[in-house]
Amino acid sequence: MSKVIEGVPESITRAAYIKLFESIGIDPRQTLEISLKADGVxxxxxxxxxxxxxxxxxxxxxxxxHIIYIPVKDEV
Known part of the structure; x- marks a missing residue:
């Protein structure tokens, strides 16, 4: 069991999981690994x-x- 951190859920729903992938245009069924870093996905x-x-x-x-990199860009 991981450490409990206030504000961090113990789990997420399947719908929220799918929405995360949809927001970056990646099909979760074709994904081996995803990493969210400070500079991008x-x-x-x-x-x-x-x-x-x-x-x-x-x-x-x-x-x-394929290895995909989607950079984070600040809105101007």
């Missing part, structure tokens, strides 16, 4: 072909992946 997602099917790497060892 980093995500590792499966590479998809034109039919939205995961692509297999040339060696046949697994699926191709």
């Amino acid at each position: 980093y995500a590792t997602v499966f590479a998809l072909n034109e039919e939205s099917i995961r692509t297999i790497d040339n060696a046949g060892n697994g699926f191709n992946k």
Whole structure:
């Protein structure tokens, strides 16, 4: 069990979880990892072909992946 910090929920709803992904335009079903950092969002997602099917790497060892970086920009 993690330390309880005032104002931090012990869990979030599935709807809130999905909304987080939607807010940054990433499909949670195609996401391996997401990291929220001070400078932006980093995500590792499966590479998809034109039919939205995961692509297999040339060696046949697994699926191709993309690493996405979405920077945080201050509003002016």
